[in-house]
Amino acid sequence: MFDRxxxxxxxxxxxxIVALAWMNWQRRAAGGSFPQRPVTLICPxxxxxxTDLLSRKLAHEAEKRLGVPVLVSNLTGGxxxxxxxxxxxxxxxxxxxxxxxxxxxxxxxxxxxxxxHEDFDLLMLLNMDPAAVAVRSDHxxxxxxEFVRGAKTGEPPSIGNSGAGAVWHLAAAMLADRTDMPxxxxxxxxxxxxxxxxxxxxxxxxxxxxxxxxxYVESGQVRLLGVMSDGRLEGFPDTPTCRExxxxxxxxxxxxxxxxxxxxxxxxAVLAGTFRAVAESDAFETFAAxxxxxxxxxxxxxxxxxxxxxxxxxxxxxxxxxxxx
Numbered sequence: 001m002f003d004r005x006x007x008x009x010x011x012x013x014x015x016x017i018v019a020l021a022w023m024n025w026q027r028r029a030a031g032g033s034f035p036q037r038p039v040t041l042i043c044p045x046x047x048x049x050x051t052d053l054l055s056r057k058l059a060h061e062a063e064k065r066l067g068v069p070v071l072v073s074n075l076t077g078g079x080x081x082x083x084x085x086x087x088x089x090x091x092x093x094x095x096x097x098x099x100x101x102x103x104x105x106x107x108x109x110x111x112x113x114x115x116x117h118e119d120f121d122l123l124m125l126l127n128m129d130p131a132a133v134a135v136r137s138d139h140x141x142x143x144x145x146e147f148v149r150g151a152k153t154g155e156p157p158s159i160g161n162s163g164a165g166a167v168w169h170l171a172a173a174m175l176a177d178r179t180d181m182p183x184x185x186x187x188x189x190x191x192x193x194x195x196x197x198x199x200x201x202x203x204x205x206x207x208x209x210x211x212x213x214x215x216y217v218e219s220g221q222v223r224l225l226g227v228m229s230d231g232r233l234e235g236f237p238d239t240p241t242c243r244e245x246x247x248x249x250x251x252x253x254x255x256x257x258x259x260x261x262x263x264x265x266x267x268x269a270v271l272a273g274t275f276r277a278v279a280e281s282d283a284f285e286t287f288a289a290x291x292x293x294x295x296x297x298x299x300x301x302x303x304x305x306x307x308x309x310x311x312x313x314x315x316x317x318x319x320x321x322x323x324x325x
Contacts, residue, residue, distance in 0.1 A: 035067075037095065038070070039069070041099060042073050043073065043074050044100075044101065047074055054127070057284065058279075079103060080103035084115065086098075090260045091260075092260050100120065100122070101254070102167055110323065117308070124297065125302065127293045129210070131172075132228070134198070134222050134224050134225065135223055143226075151181045157205055158186050158205075159184065159186065160197055163189060173185065174313065177320065186203050198222070199216065199221055205225075210224070217236070227240075227242070228252055229250060257275055
């Protein structure tokens, strides 16, 4: 018999169903409206450097699309290890993004970091600056082949780099290894000191980024013999790649975005779509061109493949250099 007690029971059931539906709608709405508060972008290097400038431009443009502030946090120390470690243990709610760099590969190989690239969700690659092989403009070698030939028949060339175990030291070592060329590696405290020594006639060549050499190439003081990239660079269209000259060598430094493992797929998709749109925007491309950064935007799969390949290359090269066991 349908009485007040039954009516109340049915009312409770209906209210519960409505309440559950309302909570489910709220959950979907909250998920769809991510983010609802500021997003933190960790930069593992100090303010004013290339990685910091890239982070701040990316954050500024991303704010316009996300509708919330994107705050750059410079967590420095340990050659980038501190910031990377913070990115790894960040909450998996999507509100913390890491600007990751080549040091994600080089630090673990040297035992200087308690993580590897496999501990991160590599969201996307943003830029890659390949190594360039350069000599003074009065050097007799006009091509990379002539430089290698001269190294094999004469005195081993002295090649300056940005520091023992740093990315440009590894580039020079890989060049010597792939070409079976003898070389004397000369470390400096940064690429700029190596270039100064080259111009001063104290060393024979350098392996640094094209952007760091641009001014000296334009002034006629330096000649680029080759770049370690897949294709010719927009800013140096007349400089052939190493591959074009018969040497299968693609190597350089890079920057990208990473998340801690476990960010919900819907939030991850929002971040990936937003930052990709920023990286491919006219404003960002203009910024990169003016800053001398070589944009190289790629997704998760390509980024992970690059990290895996470089991890093996760096470990092998450091062992040959005696930097690791």
